[in-house]
Amino acid sequence: MRTVANTPRGRGILSCIQCGRCSGSCPIARLVTEHNPRRLMEMVILGLRSEVLPQGLPWYCLSCFTCLDRCPQGGDVGEVMFAIRNLAVKEGNIPAGVVAQARSLMETGRVVNPVRSILDKRESLGLAEIAPTGVEDVQKILKITALDKLIRSR
């Protein structure tokens, strides 16, 4: 728990009273039993590191922040999820879709890039060009924050 609490965005774990309002608010918990924010908070509180960080659990959250708004403790469950994911990533737990977006960010400065037909359409409409922008700066930022190494290793 202390590791999560000391990770940026993770402090809210300290306020959790296990009331379950987050689970009652969660659109994903409504659909699948694997995802249960209250239980995930409990696992973190109990220090069940190996059952949380290398697993799929941190990646079910939509970050819709419904739980955060409803937490009676101001416990920031949706924010704590970011801290948990940041720690999971350090253990190499990154879904393929996220790796793809990060790679696109590193190569083009954007996570979504237009296909040829859209580029042609933009040109014919006289819309601002969206060639890769700021890429060198993005690469420098990713290098300084050590994210580039992580992405390249995938």
Place this chain on the structure above:
Amino acid sequence: MKYAFFLGCLIPARELSYETSVRKVLPALGIQLVDMKGTNCCAPFSIQSLNYASWLALAARNLCIAEEMGLDILTLCNDCYESLLMVNTILKQNTKLKNRVNEILSEVGKEFKGKTDVKHLVDVLYEDVGVDKLKNAVKEPLTKMRVATQPGCHLTKPKRLHLGFIKEFGAFDELVRATGAETVDYDRREMCCGGPLRDINDELSRSVARQKLMDIKNADVHSIVTVCPFCFLQFDLGQLEIKRHFKEEYNLPVLHFVELLRMAMGMKLEDWEINSHRIPISGILKGRL
């Protein structure tokens, strides 16, 4: 009013009709847009999940570009909005983090000073233009249209980030009603569209969108209206994906709010814009309801 226009990644690459409609509608309402040059990805949910410092620095670099222009930022995308607004708020409040981020930014010739504000399209339409002026601009009110609104989570949540302006559903619905359309209540309105899990867990992402579509279908509306490009994608393209996976058809046309506004202001959509919708919208265009 004049704004630094931050388009983000998704809209200019996938939802051109959103962009072209904004470029027509906003100037007609007295809002001037100045394109931001050399911006990068806002650092949405997926990138934020990787690393905290990368997120802050990537978002802050965009904020610096607006500061250099001496303008506040206007963005159309809920994810860009949330990311930029969060980082702007954090760095304005926390000097230690600001200094750390500025150390990183100094390597790319930028410095965050805290001199810009981040606005969403809805902020600008509600606060700068105002509902009354919007009503006056409406030439062909869409009085027969019943719509389900979906403002998108990150326009209003978390509440503490959006203090001082009651956006909830009230403000967005007021804007929609200014076009003459009727906003219809439906079950689980506040629920997310499932967009953030697209490409990460497609099956789950689709299931969330499907739940929303079922609830909206029950409300007997002509269309879904949204300002969020991810909600749009989830509902428009999403209906085709759901048809393929669940063998279910909802046939609910999805409109960007500015498209609705543009129609109401008497500025017709062009054929390519109409055809860019995967779920045909021709049936709900003015005069055909």
